[in-house]
Amino acid sequence: MLEVRDLKISYGQIEALKNVSIQVGRGEFVGVIGANGAGKTSLLMALSGAVRAGGGSVVFDGEEVTHLPQHLRVGRGIAIVPEGRQVLGPLTVMENLELGAYQRRAEARAVIARDRDMILDLFPILRQRARQLAATLSGGEQQMLAIGRALMSRPRLLLLDEPSFGLAPMVFAEILATLRRLHAEGLACLMVEQDAHVTLETTSRSYVFRTGQVIMEGSSSELREGGLVLVEESYLGSGEKSS
Amino acid sequence: MMDLLPVLLVNGVVFGAIYAINAIGIGLVYNTTGIINFAQGEFIMLGGMLTACLYGQAGLPLLVAIIGGVALTVVVGLLTERLFIRPLWRRGAKDWTYVFMLFAVATVLPNLVMLGVGRDPLTFPTFGGLPAVQLGSVTLSSQALWVLLVTVAVFFALQGFFDRTLLGKAMKATAINRRVAAWLGIAVEQMVAMSFGLAALLGAIGGVVFTPLISTQFDAGVSMTLNGFAAAIIGGMGNMRGAIVGGLVIGILQSISTAFISSVYGDAVTYAVLFGLLVVWPHGLFRPLIELKNEEI
Structure with missing residues (x-):
């Protein structure tokens, strides 16, 4: 479904991604783990169109989208839940959800309203907060709103950037449970996380990033059992064992 | 002297209305771009x-001329964005570059x-259709009433646009x-273009209702920009309610200081009071809608 080949991104002189190739199959839940600065967020920036690819290609559902303008990617079915949630604080919960469906503005209101009700069923707390400004929500509620807002575009691939960021473990566990449910219903997810354990437990396949490159990939269960030592090394940034 | 006060107040409110419209226009562009449109006036x-x-x-009928004048001004506003803002925007120019443009x-x-037109002031007839209103000892002329009604209408129309339509929310x-x-x-980019178009539309509407009162000429824009900018800052940049209050504050201050202190130093006195206000409330009277974030990666 998503096919990334030799993707390069640089900010001025700094190369954030060097020839990264990854794939996400239809309905797959894929993780990307690695330390800070490994290029995880840059990958999602490029996939969502927020930064321009300096080389390589991104193919989504058979269509080359490497240089597709950012606002059109949502319409193609790629939605992002950005790091730090980034809800629109001065707007209400309802308005945030409504704007999530901006690319579907030609569709009948009733259809969009039905999707909104489904999302409010998924996160009942948001229904109670519907008229509140998003800025007044707790961190966990904001994360639910950010996910709900992304779902309003009816994505086929959901990009998740550090969904655990700033959340209590209990709250994050609840959010993960919802994500698993969405995945079970057929939504493909690409989750970028610093928390390797959680990611490997949640996803079916994972990539390990270090300094802008994929240094390891495989099924999450294998990585969890066999390679976790190596994974942990990748966080230390040295990768060399003094033995 | 004091019996002049009601007249001056009414006069100040009418001028304040036009500054308010201008301040709203400046705020619209500021909100979507973070830059101050020094061409608003x-x-x-x-x-x-x-x-x-x-x-x-x-020799067109007045209504047709008004529609044409407003439409052409909107075209100029959209062209300003297309020719001078977007090319810089796409290449990530610094804020001061836009301001200079x-x-x-x-x-x-x-x-x-x-x-094209010459240096002479031009005007056109008042719209009529509304009565002059007697407010105690002061007469509010029919055209002055137009100015106030149109300002109020513009305010509520924009409020509705931002609160009720998907495009406004976007x-x-x-x-x-x-x-x-x-x-x-x-x-x-479309939102930025639209903010310039809307700002030009507001400016043109303001110009159209105001011109029959005092006429206009080629160099009338600069002081409009400055007073609108001041109104936007006093009210809280980008806040529509603030723009109205800021416009009224400046209009009334100018009207009173020009009459009571000196027609020469009227502006100086107005700005001196504004300095005072800003020292006490550096962020303006109302909170800006947005504190723009640093959008670097």
């Missing part, structure tokens, strides 16, 4: 001048108008956080 001038030309020189527009436009989202707006599928 030129839209007022253009709205008035173009309508006057279409009416006086081309808009200064250049504010310098060149009046000169073009002078070349513009608000762009103002709150451009990056997130783009992630939601909102075409940020």
Whole structure:
């Protein structure tokens, strides 16, 4: 479904991604783990169109989208839940959800309203907060709103950037449970996380990033059992064992 | 002297209304782009001048001339964005570069108008259709009533646009956080173009209702820009309610200081009071809608 080949991104002189190739199959839940600065967020920036690819290609559902303008990617079915949630604080919960469906503005209101009700069923707390400004929500509620807002575009691939960021473990566990449910219903997810354990437990396949490159990939269960030592090394940034 | 006060107050409110419209226009562009449109007053001038030309020189009926004048001004506003803002935007220019570009527009436009139309002040007839209103000892002329009614209508129309329509909310989202707006599928460049178009529309409407009161000429835009800018800052940049209050504060201050202190130092006195206000409330009277975030990666 998503096919990334030799993707390069640089900010001025700094190369954030060097020839990264990854794939996400239809309905797959894929993780990307690695330390800070490994290029995880840059990958999602490029996939969502927020930064321009300096080389390589991104193919989504058979269509080359490497240089597709950012606002059109949502319409193609790629939605992002950005790091730090980034809800629109001065707007209400309802308005945030409504704007999530901006690319579907030609569709009948009733259809969009039905999707909104489904999302409010998924996160009942948001229904109670519907008229509140998003800025007044707790961190966990904001994360639910950010996910709900992304779902309003009816994505086929959901990009998740550090969904655990700033959340209590209990709250994050609840959010993960919802994500698993969405995945079970057929939504493909690409989750970028610093928390390797959680990611490997949640996803079916994972990539390990270090300094802008994929240094390891495989099924999450294998990585969890066999390679976790190596994974942990990748966080230390040295990768060399003094033995 | 004191029996003059009611007249001066009413006069100040009418001028304040036009500053308020201008301040709203400046705020609209600021909200979507983070830059100050120093050409905003030129839209007022253009709205008035173009309508006057279409009416006086081309001999069109007043209503047609007004529609034409407003439409042409909106075209100029959209062209300003397309030609001077977007190319810089796409290449990530610094804020001051846009400000300079808009200064250049504010310098060149009046000169073009002078070349094309001349240096004379122009005007066109009052609209009529509304009665003059007696407020105690003061008479509010029919055209002054038009100015106030149109200002109120503009305010509520915009309020409705931002609170009730998806497009208005998308513009608000762009103002709150451009990056997130783009992630939601909102075409940020279109929102910026629309804010310039709306700002020009507001300016043109203001120019059209105001010109029959005092006439207009090629260089009338600069002081409109300055007073609108001041009103926007006093009210809280980008806050519509603040723009109205800020406009009224400045209009009334000017009217009173010009009459009671000196017609020469009227502006100086007005600005001295504004300095005082800003020292006490550096962020303006109302909170800006948005504190723009640093959008670097």
